[in-house]
Amino acid sequence: MNRPPTIKDVAERAGVHAATASRALNPATRGMVNARTASRVAEAARALGYAPNSAARSLRTRTSSVAGVIIPDLRNPVFPPIVRGIEDGLRDAGYMALVGNTDGDPDRERELVTAMRGRQIDGFILATSRRSDELTSSVPTVLVNRRTDNGGIPSVTADNAAGIHLLVRHLTDLGHTRIGHVAGPRDLSTGWERYRGYLDATTSLGLEAATDAVEFAGAFTETAGHAATLRLLAAHPSLTAVLAGNDLIALGCYSALAELGRTVPGDVSVTGFNDMPFVDRQRPSLTTVRIPHYDIGREAARLLLERIASPTAPAKRVVLPVELVRRDSTAAAQS
Amino acid sequence: MNRPPTIKDVAERAGVHAATASRALNPATRGMVNARTASRVAEAARALGYAPNSAARSLRTRTSSVAGVIIPDLRNPVFPPIVRGIEDGLRDAGYMALVGNTDGDPDRERELVTAMRGRQIDGFILATSRRSDELTSSVPTVLVNRRTDNGGIPSVTADNAAGIHLLVRHLTDLGHTRIGHVAGPRDLSTGWERYRGYLDATTSLGLEAATDAVEFAGAFTETAGHAATLRLLAAHPSLTAVLAGNDLIALGCYSALAELGRTVPGDVSVTGFNDMPFVDRQRPSLTTVRIPHYDIGREAARLLLERIASPTAPAKRVVLPVELVRRDSTAAAQS
DNA sequence: TTGTAGGCGTTATCAC
């Protein structure tokens, strides 16, 4: 239980001064030191099992090689693969992730940001932003999955518009012309961009009455999707297809349609968004758009490291491609 | 972009010495200081937006209020609620979680442990342990979900044996007497304890031939479960019920039985373990045992904090109760 | 190429 070795111990063992040991151990300054002494120091460090004290290093250099990752709730199946991607992306650069959940509460988010700043975080990856957020962080920050309307902060998101276009195209290919939309919350870029994509796709394909065949779900949840679907079909009973804002909303569509005595896909086709785990095993299996969650996370980590290296470079907005996954919840329209 | 305020700034503004400010701000030492100066300091800190520099504090106190959480893979649906529970449990005490994934690789695990130690972690929560691991950490450590055979390290797990008893009892109540087991890996406490529970329950209920009606799946995955189920039914074609090591293995049972032309639950009843998300929506919905993932995480955090406070107290092994969830994958045995 | 010295911000110890 004796103290871990310090750089002084290493220096002593190698017969040099602490400053020399420090230079020898740091790749960036290794060149300043005689190659033979350098390897002697390295050997001593290895023998002692020396690991630099990061608190001391942070205090001195004002960097920590730690990134703060703030998400709404890890239990939402969208986030685990994203966080995993972030972790893997950070690891390559020797960074680690401090993870915090907000449950969508802005106060909680502020608390977390403050607490993490106090811990000398080098940067933030936020998955919690609303479209209207005006983030003015002095710390390098990257948005993931969601983004703000204001493009000042780098972000990594899926191509929501393209995904919706793929779905609408898939449905029109099946002969559908009366396609409704159960949209996600308007204040989140995911909900909003998919809604805009729906408007674009339907109008550009010349489908009538699309603009008002929309209901907004209060949240990306099954229950909110259920309620919104009931409202949508009450107003538009003749719809033959429903585009849901995401997979959970689509599951809400399933139950609402069942409640209304409509079959999927016999009477109404339903589509989701995200391709979260196990939607391929629902009854019926869900036609949806696959978004590359893990890659989104990894890319966000890359962007953050880039940003830390050059904080004043212009903010990139990376949009990753998505993929249509045809399954059994969509079928030819009944005429 | 000027430097964040230090305790010296706060002291100056309050007209006291830095040491006094430090005492005033620290709840533990607040008593040493005059109440009026204390509140003057607090006010100055608030006005300046002072947040202590945790690197300096860590350097001085050798504590960081950060815990390392090491898991196999966040994408395994068991872990998100556990990690979330840990995070919530730590937060109450002002701790944060540094999360790392190992993919079950012991080398990777060692790397992570070393790296986190270098970061002045106050303790570890490990979800990666194998039964045979001999952990001899000088840092407070708690095992979660899995544990080692050697009881020297505190752990928080679900009551696997009780869960299996509930399932076996449920099946015998339905008239089953020929119950097989597709077990999880023997080297993990989860797989092992459920296997032992199966032996106990079947023998204590006087079911014949139970001991050899077991196949071990190579992993807690659907494919491993599928393969093991085929082996089990080849050797024991007359089984009317299969107890799977966990939910994913149970899904493998489903597909294997379908491949063999047996219906669930008509020909064979199947049970899982964990009650992971969406198994209630499989066809058929899965009878399983619900384990309190979130509470397990929270309790692990509590235990770790306790351990940090008194590192030499005897190691508790906390076992949390589980609950039978009856669904459609089990039915009365055909006679 | 290597050694010396000072300081990062905080807290513990000692003196008043």
Add this chain to the structure above:
DNA sequence: GTGATAACGCCTACAA
């Protein structure tokens, strides 16, 4: 009850 001081371990001008 408060102030002065030193030390935690590391890094980096600057000096040699």
